[in-house]
Amino acid sequence: MDTITLAGPLEARLAAVQAAGFNQVMLAARDIVGHPQGIAAAIAAVRASGLRVTGFQVLRDFEGLSGALHSYKVEIAQQMILMARAVGARLLLACSSTLPQATQDPAAQARDLRKLAMLALPHGIRVAYEALSWGRHIDEVHEAWDLVARADMPNLGLGIDSYHILATDTALARLDEVDPRMIFLVQLSDFLWERTPTPQERLETARHFRVFPGEGVHGAAVADLVRRLDAMGYRGDYSFEVFNDDYQQLPLAQVCERARRGALWLAEGVLRRAVPLPGGALRRA
Known part of the structure; x- marks a missing residue:
């Protein structure tokens, strides 16, 4: 579960996630810095929840500057890393640059990712x-993988959303180029219309109108992605990356x-596969 889907105080969101049967949570930096009692109180709340922190997000616009x-971005990255360590996260999510000032030179981009790692x-x-x-x-997964492979650092891997x-209607066959050992996180969501053709429409949908897997019109495609990753040997974490304005207006338990x-x-x-449910029981297909 990802805190970005939920409204309300951090403690209430963590409790709702745990009550729904999840044992991991993906945290955002604003969860920590936005706590009314300060950063130390936020860290204490995360540790008291008993939830494992899947990862910490998100470092934006780092490479190619x-x-x-x-x-400036190096300083921001250093602070993000320190916060990730403080909450017990062992993974920092970084996403590709959107800035017009970023160079297209892959050698420079890879150099910066190597520095971040x-x-x-x-x-x-x-x-x-x-x-x-x-x-x-x-803007496509195989392009991100090319940079990760070029940077060649053991603690730098791929995040797949x-x-x-x-x-982008990326062919899943492009994942065959990826070393599954270097996939560090898979984030899942769906949405409710067929295409998002322009970058601006993609951004608006991504930040406001995602839904959980199984709720949208692309369930078959999401399932195909997961099965392909599983067949490749991916055994890492899955996180629900669901930005949705409507969910922010619903009770935590319902979301x-x-x-x-x-x-x-x-x-x-x-x-x-069998999955754990609240109370320690296992439900099997």
Whole structure:
């Protein structure tokens, strides 16, 4: 479960996630810095929840910059890494740059990703690099993988988001180019219309109108993606990356129940595996 889907105080969101049967949570930096009692209170709430932190998000627009912009982004990255460590996250999500100032030079982009990975390495943190479907130069998963492979750092891997693959209509065969050992995170969501053809429409849908897997019109495509990753040997975490303005207006328990149905759809209907439920029981397909 991802906190970005839920409204309300951090403690209430964490409790609702746990009550719905999830044992992991994906945190955003604003969860920590926006806590009314301060950062220390937010960290204490996360640790008291008993939830494992899947990852920490999101570092934006890092690669391909120069001069003062690059120095500024390095400082931001350092602070994000320290916050990730403080909440117990071992993964930082970074997404492809959207800035017009970013260079198209892949050597420079890879150099910057290598630097980011080196900044994270002493803290025991891995970096998952994700292609945004409205990225300036990197907007598809295989392009992100090319940069990750070029940077060649053991703690730098790929973040895969089903939404961006659907939005760009990327052929799943492109995933065959990827080393499954270097996929660090898979984020899943769906949406309710057939196509999002322009970068601006992709951005608006991504930030306001996603739904949980199994709720949208692309369920078959999401299932195909998950099965392909599973066949490749991916055994890492799945996180529901669901930005939805309507869900922000619903009670926490109702939204988490929708997420729970999505988890059962994924585990039982797609992966055909037993999944833990509240109370320690196992439900099998």
